[in-house]
Amino acid sequence: MTTSTHRTRYEALAQYVRDRIEQGAFQPGERLPSVRQMAELRQVSVTTVLEGYRRLEDWGLIAARPQSGYYVQSPPTAQCEVPRVMEPHPRTKVVGRSALIRDLLQEAQTGAQVPLGAAVLHPELLPQRMLARMQSKVLREKPAVALSYSFPPGHKGLRHQIARRLAMAGCAASADDIIITSGCTEALCISLGAVVRRGETVAIESPAYYALLEWLEVNGVHAHPVQTHPDTGMDLDALEEVLKSGSVQAVFVVPSFSNPLGSCMPPEAKERLAQLAARYETPVIEDDIYGELAFARERPPLVKGYDDGGWVMNCGSFSKVLSSGLRIGWAVPGRWYQEVLRRKRVTTMASDTAAQWALAEYLEHGGYDRHLRRLRRTLHDNTQRFIKHVFDAFPEGTRVTRPSGGFLLWIELPAGHNTTRLKEAALRHGISIGPGALFGLDGRYDHCLRLNTGVPWSERMAAAVHTLGALAKEQGEG
Amino acid sequence: MTTSTHRTRYEALAQYVRDRIEQGAFQPGERLPSVRQMAELRQVSVTTVLEGYRRLEDWGLIAARPQSGYYVQSPPTAQCEVPRVMEPHPRTKVVGRSALIRDLLQEAQTGAQVPLGAAVLHPELLPQRMLARMQSKVLREKPAVALSYSFPPGHKGLRHQIARRLAMAGCAASADDIIITSGCTEALCISLGAVVRRGETVAIESPAYYALLEWLEVNGVHAHPVQTHPDTGMDLDALEEVLKSGSVQAVFVVPSFSNPLGSCMPPEAKERLAQLAARYETPVIEDDIYGELAFARERPPLVKGYDDGGWVMNCGSFSKVLSSGLRIGWAVPGRWYQEVLRRKRVTTMASDTAAQWALAEYLEHGGYDRHLRRLRRTLHDNTQRFIKHVFDAFPEGTRVTRPSGGFLLWIELPAGHNTTRLKEAALRHGISIGPGALFGLDGRYDHCLRLNTGVPWSERMAAAVHTLGALAKEQGEG
Numbered sequence: 001m002t003t004s005t006h007r008t009r010y011e012a013l014a015q016y017v018r019d020r021i022e023q024g025a026f027q028p029g030e031r032l033p034s035v036r037q038m039a040e041l042r043q044v045s046v047t048t049v050l051e052g053y054r055r056l057e058d059w060g061l062i063a064a065r066p067q068s069g070y071y072v073q074s075p076p077t078a079q080c081e082v083p084r085v086m087e088p089h090p091r092t093k094v095v096g097r098s099a100l101i102r103d104l105l106q107e108a109q110t111g112a113q114v115p116l117g118a119a120v121l122h123p124e125l126l127p128q129r130m131l132a133r134m135q136s137k138v139l140r141e142k143p144a145v146a147l148s149y150s151f152p153p154g155h156k157g158l159r160h161q162i163a164r165r166l167a168m169a170g171c172a173a174s175a176d177d178i179i180i181t182s183g184c185t186e187a188l189c190i191s192l193g194a195v196v197r198r199g200e201t202v203a204i205e206s207p208a209y210y211a212l213l214e215w216l217e218v219n220g221v222h223a224h225p226v227q228t229h230p231d232t233g234m235d236l237d238a239l240e241e242v243l244k245s246g247s248v249q250a251v252f253v254v255p256s257f258s259n260p261l262g263s264c265m266p267p268e269a270k271e272r273l274a275q276l277a278a279r280y281e282t283p284v285i286e287d288d289i290y291g292e293l294a295f296a297r298e299r300p301p302l303v304k305g306y307d308d309g310g311w312v313m314n315c316g317s318f319s320k321v322l323s324s325g326l327r328i329g330w331a332v333p334g335r336w337y338q339e340v341l342r343r344k345r346v347t348t349m350a351s352d353t354a355a356q357w358a359l360a361e362y363l364e365h366g367g368y369d370r371h372l373r374r375l376r377r378t379l380h381d382n383t384q385r386f387i388k389h390v391f392d393a394f395p396e397g398t399r400v401t402r403p404s405g406g407f408l409l410w411i412e413l414p415a416g417h418n419t420t421r422l423k424e425a426a427l428r429h430g431i432s433i434g435p436g437a438l439f440g441l442d443g444r445y446d447h448c449l450r451l452n453t454g455v456p457w458s459e460r461m462a463a464a465v466h467t468l469g470a471l472a473k474e475q476g477e478g
Numbered sequence: 479m480t481t482s483t484h485r486t487r488y489e490a491l492a493q494y495v496r497d498r499i500e501q502g503a504f505q506p507g508e509r510l511p512s513v514r515q516m517a518e519l520r521q522v523s524v525t526t527v528l529e530g531y532r533r534l535e536d537w538g539l540i541a542a543r544p545q546s547g548y549y550v551q552s553p554p555t556a557q558c559e560v561p562r563v564m565e566p567h568p569r570t571k572v573v574g575r576s577a578l579i580r581d582l583l584q585e586a587q588t589g590a591q592v593p594l595g596a597a598v599l600h601p602e603l604l605p606q607r608m609l610a611r612m613q614s615k616v617l618r619e620k621p622a623v624a625l626s627y628s629f630p631p632g633h634k635g636l637r638h639q640i641a642r643r644l645a646m647a648g649c650a651a652s653a654d655d656i657i658i659t660s661g662c663t664e665a666l667c668i669s670l671g672a673v674v675r676r677g678e679t680v681a682i683e684s685p686a687y688y689a690l691l692e693w694l695e696v697n698g699v700h701a702h703p704v705q706t707h708p709d710t711g712m713d714l715d716a717l718e719e720v721l722k723s724g725s726v727q728a729v730f731v732v733p734s735f736s737n738p739l740g741s742c743m744p745p746e747a748k749e750r751l752a753q754l755a756a757r758y759e760t761p762v763i764e765d766d767i768y769g770e771l772a773f774a775r776e777r778p779p780l781v782k783g784y785d786d787g788g789w790v791m792n793c794g795s796f797s798k799v800l801s802s803g804l805r806i807g808w809a810v811p812g813r814w815y816q817e818v819l820r821r822k823r824v825t826t827m828a829s830d831t832a833a834q835w836a837l838a839e840y841l842e843h844g845g846y847d848r849h850l851r852r853l854r855r856t857l858h859d860n861t862q863r864f865i866k867h868v869f870d871a872f873p874e875g876t877r878v879t880r881p882s883g884g885f886l887l888w889i890e891l892p893a894g895h896n897t898t899r900l901k902e903a904a905l906r907h908g909i910s911i912g913p914g915a916l917f918g919l920d921g922r923y924d925h926c927l928r929l930n931t932g933v934p935w936s937e938r939m940a941a942a943v944h945t946l947g948a949l950a951k952e953q954g955e956g
Contacts, residue, residue, distance in 0.1 A: 098816070098820055101823065102819075105627075105629040105630070105823075106629070108627070108629065109627075109628075109629045118627075120626065120627060123621070123622035123625060123626055124622075126625060128621035128622060128625055129621060131621070131625060132617035132618060132621040132624065132625070133617075135613075135614075135617055135832070136613075136614035136617050136618065139610035139611075139613055139614050140610060140614065143601070143606035143607060143609070143610040144601035144602075144606060145803075146610065146803055147601060147604060147606055147609060147610070147800075147801035147802070147803040147804065148598065148601055148801070148802055148803045149583075149586070149587075149596075149598060149797075149802040149803060150587075150803065151583040151584070151586065151587045152583070182660045182664075182805070182826040182829075183826055183827055183828070185823075185824065185825065185826050185827035186660075186825060186826045189824060189825050189826075193696075197676065197698075198675065198676055211823065211824055211827065214820065214823060214824050215824040218671075218820055218821055218824050220675075319627075322625075323625035323626070324625070324626055324627040324828070325623075325624055325625040325626045325627060325628065325828075325830065325831035325832060326625065326830065326831075326832075327660070327805075327826065327827075327828060327829060327830045327831075338576070341580075342576055342692065342696055343696055345579065345583075345663075345689065345692060346663065346667060346689055346692050346693040346696050347663065347664060347667050347825060347826075348660040348661055348663050348664045348667070348805065348825075348826060349661055349663035349689065349805075350661070350802070350803075350805060351660075351805060352803065352804065352805045352830040352833060353803035353804075353805075354613070354803060354804075354833075355830060355832075
């Protein structure tokens with residue numbers, strides 16, 4: 001009860017400050033009252049203020065400056081609202097989106113001049129030289145190892161390093177609980193495959209990651225979309241109703257900086273989700289591929305960290321933080337360890353050896369935390385800039401998310417817009433975007449779009465957003 | 479009719495010479511009559527003798543020496559017979575072999591002192607330095623490319639090089655027909671997945687590759703084993719009966735140097751198999767992972783080369799010829815191209831980028847054919863040596879295959895032996911082997927074993943074979 005009261009208090013404080021910011025009482029760039037001052041003003045404890053301020057940081061509304069205090073972030077967020085939560089139809093058969101996905105990836109590959117489509121970090125944001133040097137070192141010094149199979153569960157040194165990172169996220173998995181995979185995609189594929197069969201149903205976020213939707217379609221598995229809030233993620237009351245009814249065999253969720261919404265479930269929601277998994281004996285697949293990319297100082301906790309019974313299957317990868325070309329991810333499959341290991345063997349047998357050794361070396365000696373700090377700052381700045389320009393350029397009534405991590409923005413255009421057509425128009429200007437139809441079932445998100453903000457910021461990006469806005473306005477008038 | 483008569487003639491000639499060799503009329507090291515002499519002696523055409531001699535080369539019984547003629551290979555093969563063809567039970571449910579596979583891979587990883595278990599080429603037989611140098615070059619010169627996604631169907635330069643190799647094997651596929659995969663395992667996984675579902679049935683060789691059996695088990699697919707000859711592969715009359723009955727949805731075959739038998743289907747059988755696929759509109763998955771490793775001068779043709787209608791799904795990889803650690807293979811899925819491409823996206827999304835670029839460079843400039851010639855010679859010599867020592871050391875009544883390519887030997891011990899127990903005894907002497915239970919359904923091959931001959935030959939290998947023989951004899955007496 002105490003925890004719950006405390007939670008209410010700091011959330012109330014965060015909401016109070018948020019309202020003031022959105023009403024313009026606290027201006028961008030302005031320093032907030034100090035923690036002590038705020039505690040006196042609002043008659044709450046210093047701890048409550050600290051947690052409330054952290055929540056505001058998570059939302060990207062304020063930022064701490066060392067030895068100085070907390071400042072309101074620009075741009076003002078009052079006039080461009082966050083997208084609405086849409087109530088999805090239950091138990092929807094997933095339908096074809098293959099052509100859209102093929103286009104998205106092809107545009108990323110051939111390099112649209114302004115690559116705002118696929119969720120791909122621009123190489124300039126990565127520690128390219130360091131990673132290349134470390135992989136070359138492995139190849140030079142241990143060619144016999146580097147060019148031979150690394151059979152499942154994969155290179156132990158890398159599994160140790162991953163366990164260390166998981167521990168920092170509050171999860172006590174050991175190297176022996178981890179299976180190295182060929183990217184997060186394989187981790188998701190073999191985790192899902194271990195727990196659902198053709199004709200069964202998975203509860204998913206709405207909107208949802210397109211490759212999940214394609215996996216379900218390819219494997220003849222049904223989707224039960226659960227409404228999902230742009231800030232706080234999947235609605236757990238709605239999920240519990242679904243679990244109670246016994247109509248789903250698994251839950252798939254991106255709890256930290258989801259794709260495409262960017263939502264982040266609060267710690268207490270993650271704890272509840274782990275409890276629901278155990279109570280209803282239903283596996284929860286946690287896709288944590290964006291989890292290290294919090295704008296706040298600390299990464300959010302994992303659902304897996306609250307999982308005592310092994311009902312949560314955690315999946316991750318280095319593709320969104322270090323390199324997508326190395327194809328290295330992992331699964332922590334809990335009670336399905338043996339089954340996922342078997343599936344790893346018959347899906348790809350092993351993952352790239354030199355890449356595993358290079359990553360183990362990089363995580364130990366390469367300055368990963370320094371890289372992450374820099375990357376997160378860049379992505380935070382980019383996100384703010386993109387939001388500002390969307391607000392300036394897009395049609396009235398446009399809504400945009402306020403993610404607290406990752407590099408994706410989700411934009412809801414006024415009803416009647418069609419972003420699959422907008423995508424075609426944008427491509428003619430050398431700009432790729434992710435049309436909403438990629439992420440939705442039954443046409444629900446056809447007026448939405450996703451932007452990849454993982455690019456070096458430049459005037460060209462600003463111009464691209466303005467071009468998109470102009471095209472959208474044209475479409476609205478047409 | 480002419481073709482068929484010609485085929486009978488050269489096969490008859492090959493069989494005639496084989497009989498003479500096995501009876502000792504032609505001694506190891508002896509030069510055979512010249513092609514012209516033999517044509518006169520047997521009253522056949524020069525072409526018939528040439529094709530007959532090629533067949534004998536394929537069997538590893540004779541070898542051509544430039545400017546000199548054809549010589550009988552040692553060892554004599556008369557006294558250790560080839561394994562018998564066993565008629566399998568039709569439509570067998572695949573059963574658990576996970577623990578055996580886990581052991582096999584683990585022993586390969588931790589490095590049994592004498593690694594005769596998993597089918598892994600020893601790194602000393604690979605162009606390690608050249609491959610490592612080429613991958614380092616890509617990482618140094620193009621880090622941004624090397625560390626980013628290479629979306630399906632994968633690096634075009636590599637697909638071009640693969641198409642060139644396929645053309646040399648008589649298959650006219652272009653780069654646009656090829657999908658790069660993460661090893662042959664992924665190619666098989668997504669090809670099978672595209673054409674069979676849970677509860678359906680695949681016609682397979684007997685004995686069969688263990689990872690295929692595990693894939694079937696994991697995916698709830700039934701196996702219909704078809705009897706398979708150690709020399710000529712799957713019995714196509716038996717297969718046609720099965721196809722006629724309509725009880726299988728796909729055929730899986732390793733037509734060139736199968737695993738574990740080492741059998742190689744003659745060209746005319748491959749042609750017939752492609753015709754059967756089209757006639758019965760049933761996909762044939764062709765696993766060609768060992769195809770480049772013929773002991774004869776030319777690699778055998780592909781089933782895919784006789785496939786006009788796109789019913790053959792060809793799969794291959796560099797894991798058994800260049801490097802298993804790079805995890806690069808390919809699929810040429812014919813009429814299932816789009817479906818296999820989708821499955822590639824949801825299985826691993828992409829394959830290692832730097833590895834793809836390094837392999838493309840190596841295939842173009844690295845001296846691949848020179849490496850292959852050297853490797854094939856080594857593997858041929860090894861095979862002969864292993865056969866000789868098996869003959870010397872194993873219990874009376876032991877049978878052993880005479881593969882004409884690859885690096886696997888299949889040994890049939892007299893009835894009553896159990897190679898799963900033999901494996902345990904061998905491990906205590908630092909020797910790993912592949913017990914027959916890995917490859918069989920319903921205990922049919924529990925008295926057989928597979929040896930990996932892809933190792934640098936040494937007295938230690940000879941001693942290991944003698945240890946295995948002694949252990950088998952002990953077991954026979956116990």
